[in-house]
Amino acid sequence: MILRDLIRDLFSAALSDLAAQPVQARVENARDERFGDFACTSAMDNRLRELCGVKNPREMATKIIERLQALSVGDIAKKAGVRAATIDDIFSKVEIAGPGFINVMLQNDFLYAFTVTANAEAASYGRSQVEEPRNIVFEFVSANPTGPLNVVSARSAALGDSCCNLLEAVGEKVSREYYVNDYGxxxxxxxxxxxxxxxxxxxxxxxxxxxxxxxxxxxxxxxxxxxxxxxxxxxxxxxxxxxxxxxxxxxxxxxxxxxxxxxxxxxxxxxxxxxxxxxxxxxxxxxxxxxxxFLSMQQADLESFRVRFDQFFRESSLHESGAVLKAAEDLKAYVYDDGGKKVFRSTDFGDDKDRVIVREDGRPTYLLADIAYHHTKIQRGFSHIFDIWGPDHHGYIARLAGAVKALGYPEDRFRVLIAQQVNLLENGQPVVMSKRTGKIITLRELIDEIPLDVVRYFFIMRSFEAHLDFDLAEARDTSEKNPYYYVAYAHARIRSIVQKAVERGVYAGSIPEKAPGDLEWSEERRRLLLLIARFPEEVREAALSFEPHRLIVFLYQTASALSRFYGLRENKIIDLDASTASTLLAVLQGVAVCLKRGLGLLGMEAPDRMDRAAEVDTE
Known part of the structure; x- marks a missing residue:
């Protein structure tokens, strides 16, 4: 279940009751956790206030809270997969702040239920199901088969594979495709x-x-x-x-x-x-x-990089079947002759000039072959087409998007993501690479020198739009200064703590269904509860926004929260009573589930043991 969806549904029910018609509330994560876990901002919406006949935002917020507290939440909670009879079973605090924000704090017992779920679901925790799954063809890498894969292609591979993993985790149907330019x-x-x-x-x-x-x-x-x-x-x-x-x-x-x-x-x-x-x-x-x-080598390197494809689609097959020249006929309404050339009227779709698709001698241009290829995606019944291209292809988007639209495909269902340039550095100094001079840093060379998990982490930790400075010296560092190891050590530390607790008889391994009523949920303990509960939401948001780096940020924040937790004497498991120790160990294992699942969705492993983590003492 997605926690924010439940909060939104509760506020939507209250708001709909106030407006006497269905209304969708706006709910977001609280900007400052000191004031709450979530915030509803609907009271500041002029349109909604007019609908409810209320002028003042704070007065509107007061009325929303009154309806919220009167709700029968059973059906809404059941739909979300949780148990709650009243609003007080979910919220410990609901208050108005500023011009009309409604801040809410969740009950600790309610949050702890997510820890129980995380431990029970383990390898599937974080999965959800979008209401209307899309049939997606996701094309990425598609490097020319004229040499080994370089680091730019490697970054596209890591980003594309992570996006596909995330989309599948939220219930989308995804076909991974590599376009082989084996012609011309x-x-x-x-x-x-x-x-x-x-x-x-x-x-x-x-x-x-x-x-x-x-x-x-x-x-x-x-x-x-x-x-x-x-x-x-x-x-x-x-x-x-x-x-x-x-x-x-x-x-x-x-x-x-x-x-x-x-x-x-x-x-x-x-x-x-x-x-x-x-x-x-x-x-x-x-x-x-x-x-x-070269294609065989690329396939082997991608497999070693934990990247899989459902199909390698050869451009040559389009030419052999006649599909390329036929694509010009399919675009006929938008094609005109110009001195023996056939020209696609791409300016009708926002391009800066029209584009030649068939030369004077009858040979098709690369653009026409690309149009034919994307036409096959439409013909194969995919509802959405997503591509990852390199940083030198910005100008190509308008003409191909125009062609896809001209073929009758909905404009909003075709999207190109540009993976920006990778700058390889060594101690801050550029590493020169060029296919033509032979000075090339390949994917294979990179993962032979740098651990695969580190390479994938570095490639994913920035957004598509951000240029990436990949410093080889930083990547070789195995200390916690390396962000991948910081997260990996967090997972290994938890495994070490749990193992020692079991060995010393402090923990029998079972997950308490409820936390002790007298357990003190300090800020550090409660922070872990909230992160576990928010994990499915982070997976969904990262998937639907094509932002795998967002999950990287979340995992790093979780590792930081864990560091603060076990840095306090009050959280030394060996010193606690059996009930409190078992509950906190369940929370730690829930955190480990999130770390392992999050890294796994991004194509990385979470080791159970690392030398430094093994030195952590529960005392």
């Missing part, structure tokens, strides 16, 4: 790059362009000019070792290329002297084989 010029260039690396390994000299004022220029002297716009990364050497055995370059062709390499060739000579139909065909084979190999 980039695949051609990849094939050429692999061909040249193979020739290099076979002893045929190649030469690389160097930067100059006039651009990239190949030096004079022998060697086949490695195309300047091709992929130069050292990682291609490993790829060609894997794939070249299945591709035969005829001896005659090798001899021809070896002879050419002795001359002083320029890049312009590639099309006239070096490449012929046979060599272009061989390069195409290299391109296809390299794409398959």
């Amino acid at each position: 010029n980039q695949v051609t260039l990849l094939g050429v790059s692999c061909l040249f690396r193979t020739l290099e390994q076979e002893g045929i000299p190649v030469k690389f362009a160097v930067k100059s004022e006039s651009g990239a220029v190949h030096p004079d002297g022998p060697g086949l000019p490695f195309p300047a716009e091709a992929y130069h990364g050292e990682y291609l050497k490993e790829i060609v070792e894997t794939i070249k055995g299945g591709i035969v370059i005829p001896v005659k062709e090798m001899d021809r290329l070896r002879d050419l390499a002795h001359g002083n060739l320029k890049e312009s000579d590639l099309s006239t002297k070096v490449f012929n139909d046979d060599l272009e065909g061989i390069a195409a084979l290299f391109g296809k084989a390299a794409v398959d190999q």
Whole structure:
């Protein structure tokens, strides 16, 4: 159950009674916990006051409270899955503050019931069910299969996977999809790059362009000019070792290329002297084989990163089926001819100019292929389409969103989330990375050096819109200065405390259904109760707002609250009577459930034992 929903439903019932018609109350978490747990702000709504015939906000608040206290709450509480007969079973305090805020404090016994639930549900605690589940296709990562996954793609993977986990936790139906761009010029260039690396390994000299004022220029002297716009990364050497055995370059062709390499060739000579139909065909084979190999590597890296996909959708399948050019026909009402080109009238949908979708020679543009791909999402019956794109794709949103709308899909059901840039640092200094120069920090390299849980935590702890400075030195730190370890140690400490309590006979392991009537709920103890109760709400809010970082913040706050709790002598379990000790241990285990579940939903583990946590003494 979602705690805030119950509070809202109670105030809505009171407000509806006052207005003599159904009215939805506005309820929010209290901004200052000293004044309450939740606040209803409906008394300050001019429209609602007019509806109720009340002018003054404080007078309106007074009337709402009168109706609230007269409520029969049984049915509302039952719907929420809790037991309560009167409003006093739920609220310990209801008071007006400021211009008309209604602050409420929850009964401690009522809050403790959530601790019992958390311990009972454990691995499923925090799950809820949206009223109208959506059938969502969530596309993320979709990195070009021309190299290993880099850190920008890795961040998209962590964010996308976390969003999908959260959406599923609130009852949405989610299909995770990766779009494989295995068609077009980039695949051609990849094939050429692999061909040249193979020739290099076979002893045929190649030469690389160097930067100059006039651009990239190949030096004079022998060697086949490695195309300047091709992929130069050292990682291609490993790829060609894997794939070249299945591709035969005829001896005659090798001899021809070896002879050419002795001359002083320029890049312009590639099309006239070096490449012929046979060599272009061989390069195409290299391109296809390299794409398959890179895709296999990406899939393995994603699996190691605890990221799963339901489908890897290949762009090539769209071209082979004719779906790409057919998409231009489906957009016909918004397509016009311009000098032999077909142009999509994207300005009708807010784009800054119309976009070519079919070139003069009949070849489709990348945009048309993307439109065709999204058309398949519509045709496959998904009610909502969500994509995560990189930071250089802002300008692309309007044209694709316009095309989706032109295909008849509701505008509010397509959304693009932009995952901002990752800046890799080492002790505050930038780490340079570039696919073309070969200086690349890959996902695999990152998780080989930094624990996977830490990597995911760092990638998720900022919002989509925020640039992320990922400092490798900070990530390597295993102390509590590292935020992941701060949360992880909190979980391990609880496990250590519980284990020692059991070993010393202080705790039998059962969860008391009710707290002792004379138990003192200090601020630190009650804070843990409230956090446990709010956990399902935090999961839902993080899911529906696409803000996994929100759950990160909550987990860190929970770990901080736990630190304050066990830092007080009065909470040393070994010194307490059996009843109080059992109740507080139940609360601690409820906190552990939230920490473990929260980290799990974000693709991280909560260890039961860590060296420093094991040193914690219940005394």
